[in-house]
Amino acid sequence: MRNATWKAASRAALALTGAGALAAGMAMVLVAPAAAGTTLGASAAEKGRYFGAAVAAYKLSDSAYTTILNREFNSVTPENEMKIDATEPQQGQFSYGQADQIVNHARSRGMSVRGHTLAWHSQQPGWMQNMSGSALRQAMLNHVTQVATHFRGQVVAWDVVNEAFADGSSGARRDSNLQRTGNDWIEAAFRAARAADSGAKLCYNDYNTDNWSHAKTQAVYAMVRDFKQRGVPIDCVGFQSHFNSGSPYPSNYRTTLSSFAALGVDVQITELDIEGASAATYRSVVEDCLAVARCNGVTVWGIRDSDSWRASQTPLLFTSGGAKKPAYDAVLAALNNGTTPTDPPTTPPPTTPPPGPGGCTAAVAVNQWTGGFVATVKVTAGSSAITSWTVTLTLPLGSTVTNAWNANRSGDTGTTNWTNVAYNGRVGAGQSTEFGFQANGTAGGLTPTCAAG
Ligand code: XIL
Numbered sequence: 247m248r249n250a251t252w253k254a255a256s257r258a259a260l261a262l263t264g265a266g267a268l269a270a271g272m273a274m275v276l277v278a279p280a281a282a283g284t285t286l287g288a289s290a291a292e293k294g295r296y297f298g299a300a301v302a303a304y305k306l307s308d309s310a311y312t313t314i315l316n317r318e319f320n321s322v323t324p325e326n327e328m329k330i331d332a333t334e335p336q337q338g339q340f341s342y343g344q345a346d347q348i349v350n351h352a353r354s355r356g357m358s359v360r361g362h363t364l365a366w367h368s369q370q371p372g373w374m375q376n377m378s379g380s381a382l383r384q385a386m387l388n389h390v391t392q393v394a395t396h397f398r399g400q401v402v403a404w405d406v407v408n409e410a411f412a413d414g415s416s417g418a419r420r421d422s423n424l425q426r427t428g429n430d431w432i433e434a435a436f437r438a439a440r441a442a443d444s445g446a447k448l449c450y451n452d453y454n455t456d457n458w459s460h461a462k463t464q465a466v467y468a469m470v471r472d473f474k475q476r477g478v479p480i481d482c483v484g485f486q487s488h489f490n491s492g493s494p495y496p497s498n499y500r501t502t503l504s505s506f507a508a509l510g511v512d513v514q515i516t517e518l519d520i521e522g523a524s525a526a527t528y529r530s531v532v533e534d535c536l537a538v539a540r541c542n543g544v545t546v547w548g549i550r551d552s553d554s555w556r557a558s559q560t561p562l563l564f565t566s567g568g569a570k571k572p573a574y575d576a577v578l579a580a581l582n583n584g585t586t587p588t589d590p591p592t593t594p595p596p597t598t599p600p601p602g603p604g605g606c607t608a609a610v611a612v613n614q615w616t617g618g619f620v621a622t623v624k625v626t627a628g629s630s631a632i633t634s635w636t637v638t639l640t641l642p643l644g645s646t647v648t649n650a651w652n653a654n655r656s657g658d659t660g661t662t663n664w665t666n667v668a669y670n671g672r673v674g675a676g677q678s679t680e681f682g683f684q685a686n687g688t689a690g691g692l693t694p695t696c697a698a699g
Contacts, residue, residue, distance in 0.1 A: 250623065260583075261520035265445075267484075267617050269364075269404070270419060270523075283578075283582045285317055285318045285578075286318045286319060286563075286574075286578060286581065287318055287319050287320030287321075287357075288320075289538075289578055289581035289582050290320065290543060290544070290581050291320060292581070292582075293434070293536055293574075293581060295535070295536075295541070295543040296320050296321035296542065296543035296544075296545070297318070297319055297320060297321065297441070297543060297544055297545075297546075297577075297581070298319055298320070298321030298322055298323060298359060298360065298543060298544070298546070299315060299318075299319045299321075299322060299323070299324060299545060299546050299547075299548065299549050300322075300323045300324070300325040300517065300545065300546070300547045300548050301315065301322045301323070301324060301351075301352075301549075302324075302325045302326065302327075302487065302553070302610040303324070303327050303344035303345075303347045303348050303467050303551065304344075306347060306348070306351055310568050311549060311550070313463050313568075314549050314550070314564060314568055315476055315549060316355055316395070316510045318442060319356065319357060319362065320349075320356065320357050320543065321352075321357055321358045321359070321360060321543060321545060322348060322359055322360070323330055323359070323361075323362050323516070323517075323545050324348045324349075324359075324361075325342075325362075325364060325547070326344050326547070327344040327345040327347075327348055328345045328361055328362055328363065328393070328397075329362070329363060329366065329369040329370040330364075330365075330366065330370050330371060330374060330389060331369045332344065332345065332369075333345065333369060333393050333644050334371060334374075334389055334392070334393075335371050336371070336373065337371075337373045337385060338525075340387075340393070340396065340483060341391055343394055345397075348673070349397065349400050349401075351691035353400060356449070357396075358402045359400060359401050359402065359518065360401070360402065360403050360404075360405070360514075360545065361393075361394075361397055361401035361403065361404040361405065361446070362404075362405045362408070362451070362516075363404075363405040363406070363407070363408040363451065364390045364393055364394065364404060364405070364406050364407070364435060364439060365389070365406060365407045365408070365431070365432075365435040366387055366392060366408040366409060366424075367409065367410075367422035367423070367424055367425075368408075368409070370423075374386075374389075374423075374446060375423065377423065378423055378426060378427070379426075379427060380427070381426065381430065382394075382423055382427050383427040383428070386427070386431070386434075386435065387434060387435070390435050390438040390439050390442065390494055391438050391441070391442045392407070392442075394438075394439045394442035394443040394446070395442045395443065396468040396530055397443070397446075398442065398445070398446075399443075399445040400446060401443070401446050401459075401475055402446060402447060403446060403447040403448075403449055403481075403542075403606055404439055404443070404446050404447070404448055404449060404452075405451035405481060405484055405516065406435050406436050406439045406448045406449060406450065406451050406480075407432050407435050407436070407450055407451070408451045408452070409423075409451070409452050409453065410422075410425065410432055410450075410452070411452055411455075411462050411466055412459070412462070412471075413454055413462060413489075414461070414462070415461045416461065417461040417462065417464060417465035417468075418465070418572060422652045423653040426571070428681075432469070433473065434479040435446055436473070436478055436479050436480055437478070437479060438675070439479075439495040440479040440642075443526075446638060447482045448479055448480055448481050448482065449480075449481065449482040449483060449484045449512075449514065449516075450466065450469070450470065450480060450482075450483050450484065451483075451484030451485075451486065451516055452484070452486065453485075453486035453487075453488055453493075453517070455483075455486075455494055455502070456483055456485055456487055456489075456493075456495070456502055457496035457498060457502065458498040458499075458501045458502040458505060459498065463502060463524075466483070467505065467506060467509070468512060470483060470506065470509050471509050474509055474510055474511070474651065475652075475682070476650070477620060480511060481509050481511060481512060482512035482513065482514055482542070483506050483511050483512075483513050483514070484513075484515075484516035485502070485503070485513065485514070485515050485516060486516055486517035486518075486547075487515050487516070487517060487518045487528065487531065488517060488518075488519055488547070488556075489518075489519070489520045489521065489531075489561075490520075490556075490559060490561075490665070491521060495527045495531065496529065499531070499534050500534040500537055500538065501596050501605060503534055503535065503541055504537075505537045505540050506536045507539070507540035507541070508678070508679060508680070510652060510669045511540070512540045512541075512542050513538060513540055513541045513542070514541065514542050514543055514544075514545070515531065515533075515535055515541070515543070515544040515545065515547075516545050516674075517541075517545060517547040517555060518531060518545065518546045518547060519545055519546060519547045519548065519556060519559070519561035519562055520561050520573070521556070521559040521560075521561050522559065522560065522561070523560060523561055523562060523563070523570075523571055523573040524573065525572040525573075525575065525576035526576065528563070528573040528576050528577050528580075528674060529576040529577065529579070529580045531544070532544060532576075532577050532580035532581060533580050536580070536581070538656045546563060547562075548562050549562065549564055550562060550564040550565060550566050550567075550568055551564070551565055551566045552566035563577060604627060604628055604629075604630035604631060604632045604675075604698050604699070605627075605628040605696070605697075605698050606625055606626060606627050606628060606632055606635050606673070606696040607625075607626050607628070607696050607699040608623055608624065608625050608626075608637045608639075608694035608695065608696035609623070609624045609626070610622070610623045610639070610692045610693075610694050611624070611696070612617075613690040614688065614689055614693065617686055617687070618648075618684065618685060618686045618687070618688045619684070619685055619687075619688070620682060620683070620684050621639075621682060621683055621684075621685070621689060621692060622681075622682045623637055623639070623653075623664070623679070623680065623681050623682065623683075623694055624678050624680050625637060625666075625678060625679050625680070625696055626673070626676070626677070626678040627673040627674060627675055627676060627677055627678075627698065628675070628676075628698075629675055629676070630675050631672065631673065631674045631675050631677075632671075632673050632698035632699065633671055633672050633698075633699055634665065634671040634672075634698070634699030635665065635666050635671065635673070635696055635698050635699060636663055636664065636665045636696070636697045636699070637653075637663070637664040637665075637681075637694050637695065637696050637697075638661060638662070638663050638694065638695050638697075639661075639662050639692055639694045639695075640660060640661045640662070640664060640692075640693075641659060641660060641661075641685065641687070641689075641692070642687065642688060643660075644687045644688070645659065645685050645686065645688060645689065645690075646658050646659050646685055646686055646687060646689030647659075647662065647683050647684070647685045648683075648684050648685060648686060649683065649684050650681070650682065650683035650684070651681060651682050651683070652665075652667060652679070652680065652681035652682065653665060653666060653667060653670075653681035653683075654666075654667060655683070664681060664683075666679075666681075668677065671699070676687075
């Protein structure tokens with residue numbers, strides 16, 4: 247008995263040693279970073295970004311697929327395996343096998359993982375589709391908590407909530423069983439995700455939010471601004487960016503990305519595919535991301551055209567046979583020749599701001615009502631970038647600040663001083679950032695002054 251146990255154990259140990267040595271040997275080959283400029287991932291990394299792909303667990307046994315994945319990408323998003331129907335097929339019974347497979351494949355090769363998605367109206371398991379009201383709210387929050395806890399430390403960013411706004415001109419929330427649990431379902435999901443995994447960036451993700459002039463884009467923007475002002479934990483916004491003839495790449499895409507970034511969130515292109523895979527359009531998308539410092543990376547929604555959820559549109563960077571398409575060359579070239587960021591960087595802000603010239607100006611807009619007002623102060627850098635700022639504002643007698651956002655303050659009455667917070671001190675030449683405060687009393691004519699650090 248003892249002998250048999252020992253033999254079994256030693257065989258297992260031998261097998262493990264062999265596998266371990268093999269894995270270690272392979273890892274050395276696979277993890278060795280590709281020369282900058284030769285693969286999507288390495289070139290994106292040179293620009294402080296990632297280049298990712300949506301990955302399906304069942305394809306990890308296809309060596310043509312994994313050859314491209316392992317060579318080109320340094321981020322993955324499970325295409326379906328982390329969705330609610332996959333991770334909680336029966337209420338209270340969690341199933342992580344396929345998601346874990348993708349996470350392990352990625353992390354053992356030094357790729358990061360985007361989690362997709364914790365709360366969504368679609369791909370709900372049957373039990374959830376049939377729920378409503380407070381029972382559904384509770385079940386959703388439990389799902390967010392359980393799944394975010396399971397993947398804590400392994401997922402760098404979560405699409406906490408996916409596709410919660412309606413298409414078209416209404417700017418309204420999308421009707422769904424989750425929406426019918428109350429308008430605060432989105433912020434409740436974000437708070438639960440933060441409590442479960444304080445290390446992951448928490449994103450709101452949607453499609454048809456690429457065109458700055460569209461009502462849906464503006465509605466999501468207003469929600470994110472409101473979340474930032476009220477301290478709801480949101481760190482990033484995902485732009486799916488499924489482009490096709492009905493929903494084309496808009497010329498104001500960069501404005502959209504930089505406008506969201508100016509709210510103090512990161513932006514990520516999360517599910518990129520382009521009908522017909524125009525090289526010029528792929529190139530523009532990547533250039534737009536590189537032009538916005540808080541654009542962390544780009545994920546394409548599949549590897550080869552045959553992997554696409556819209557395969558007939560041939561929207562990806564590799565042919566079904568695995569060959570690089572012209573769009574691939576355009577993306578690689580864009581990554582290697584990226585433009586200079588013009589908006590504030592994501593992290594970390596400099597601890598000791600470099601000295602140097604560079605002034606700023608401040609302008610205030612007031613929304614006054616009887617007995618109180620909200621002031622929005624816009625800080626604009628002069629002809630050179632600034633790394634910190636102080637705005638001085640004198641309030642009229644009888645006016646007291648009650649709360650503020652996006653700035654530190656000293657003084658609630660009379661002469662008040664406002665300084666940047668960690669994420670909005672750096673303002674590019676000619677660029678702006680905003681902070682605001684609420685006060686009681688009457689604003690009168692406020693004349694802010696600005697000094698740059
Ligand atoms: C798609 C997957 O690619 C398909 O395999 C699945 O059948 C349906 O979902 N927006 C999203 C993604 O957020 O999760 C969707 O993925 C595509 C649209």
